[in-house]
Amino acid sequence: MKNPNYKSGYKRGRMLTDIGFLFPALFAFLVVILIPFFLGIYYSFTNWDGVNRAKDLVGFINYKDLFKDKQFLFSAFATVKYAVFDIHHVEVVTATAKRCGNVITVTVEGRDADKPWKVMVSNAEAVTADGACEKTERGVVVTPAAGAKTVEIKL
Numbered sequence: 001m002k003n004p005n006y007k008s009g010y011k012r013g014r015m016l017t018d019i020g021f022l023f024p025a026l027f028a029f030l031v032v033i034l035i036p037f038f039l040g041i042y043y044s045f046t047n048w049d050g051v052n053r054a055k056d057l058v059g060f061i062n063y064k065d066l067f068k069d070k071q072f073l074f075s076a077f078a079t080v081k082y083a084v085f086d087i088h089h090v091e092v093v094t095a096t097a098k099r100c101g102n103v104i105t106v107t108v109e110g111r112d113a114d115k116p117w118k119v120m121v122s123n124a125e126a127v128t129a130d131g132a133c134e135k136t137e138r139g140v141v142v143t144p145a146a147g148a149k150t151v152e153i154k155l
Helices: 009-044 061-066 070-089
Strands: 093-100 103-110 119-122 131-135 139-144 150-154
Touching: 119 150, 139 150
Parallel strands: none
Antiparallel strands: 093 103, 103 150, 119 139, 131 139
């Protein structure tokens, strides 16, 4: 009978493999996100100018000065106003594309599907479609007719 606390070599090897794949991502997260985040909080409580080595702890003086600055208050108000009142106006529209040979059929569904929309066909030299076609350096942009919810693009 096997001991239930014993880990087989396979499980131990699998765990080492998992750790081997996780370590680079965790290390990058630590170096790029966590360390700068906590250093930024620490520096905000000092009078360090970013150049000289001398830095003295000043507490909340920087924050007190920040909330007296009219430009900061205007920017903060504009950001909150945008986040609360403007972002919810973004509508999610679902697009599905089906390819059959050299014909792509794109269908748009959602609350704002009646509004103008465009389809970009990358790396295409020329396409024909039920709407306006405009060649760009990235491909061809197709603008369907007003109110169209489906467009067929022939490559």
